[in-house]
Amino acid sequence: QLQLVESGGGLVQAGGSLTLSCAASGFNLQYYAIGWFRQAPGMEREGVSCISGNDGSKYYLDSVKGRFSISRDSAKNTVSLQMNSLKPEDTAVYYCAALKQQFRKCVLWADDYDYWGQGTQVTVSS
Numbered sequence: 293q294l295q296l297v298e299s300g301g302g303l304v305q306a307g308g309s310l311t312l313s314c315a316a317s318g319f320n321l322q323y324y325a326i327g328w329f330r331q332a333p334g335m336e337r338e339g340v341s342c343i344s345g346n347d348g349s350k351y352y353l354d355s356v357k358g359r360f361s362i363s364r365d366s367a368k369n370t371v372s373l374q375m376n377s378l379k380p381e382d383t384a385v386y387y388c389a390a391l392k393q394q395f396r397k398c399v400l401w402a403d404d405y406d407y408w409g410q411g412t413q414v415t416v417s418s
Contacts, residue, residue, distance in 0.1 A: 294318040294407055296388050301412030304378055312373040312412060314388030321364070325391040325398035326371040327405055328362065330384035330414075339400025340386070341373060346395045353400065356382075378416045385411040 300312040314326060327342035341352045341362040350362050361374040371388060389405035391398070 294390075296390060296407055296409035298386060298388050298409040298412040300372075301386060301414045303415045303417065306378060306380055306416055306418050308378050308416070309374070309376045310378065310414060312375065312386055312388075312414070314371045314373075314409060316369050316371075316390070319390075320366075321369055321371065321390060322366040323394040325396045326362075326364070327389045327398055327400065327402075328371075328373045329387045329389060329402050329405075330382075331387070331411075332384040335384075337387070337402045339402060342398035342400055343371060344396065344398040345391065346397055349397065351398060351400055375414070378414075380416045380418045382414060383416050384414060386414050387411045 295317045297315045323345045325345040328340045331337040343362050359377045364371050388409045390407040392406035
């Protein structure tokens with residue numbers, strides 16, 4: 293059974309760092325497009341970053357460029373999101389998601405994704 297599990301969330305002060313991890317089971321995510329999304333209370337889910345399954349290209353939400361970095365570890369079957377210089381507005385539940393088909397370019401559009409993790413809470417205090 294294909295499953296994604298996020299970890300690494302927590303409470304951090306503004307300016308701090310966290311690393312989120314998305315672990316896959318039931319499939320090898322090396323060639324799958326993986327996205328990180330977040331949803332704050334009362335807000336729509338938004339795409340934060342993604343890594344493509346065909347060429348490894350990476351994309352970021354404008355507001356996190358230069359602060360967040362996505363990477364894939366094929367040996368561990370994980371995709372990580374390194375988050376630096378965190379701001380209170382980064383507070384949200386963060387989800388990872390995967391496209392069903394391999395070798396696809398990723399997008400920052402939640403509706404395109406087929407498999408989702410349960411989410412991990414990130415809270416940034418001011």
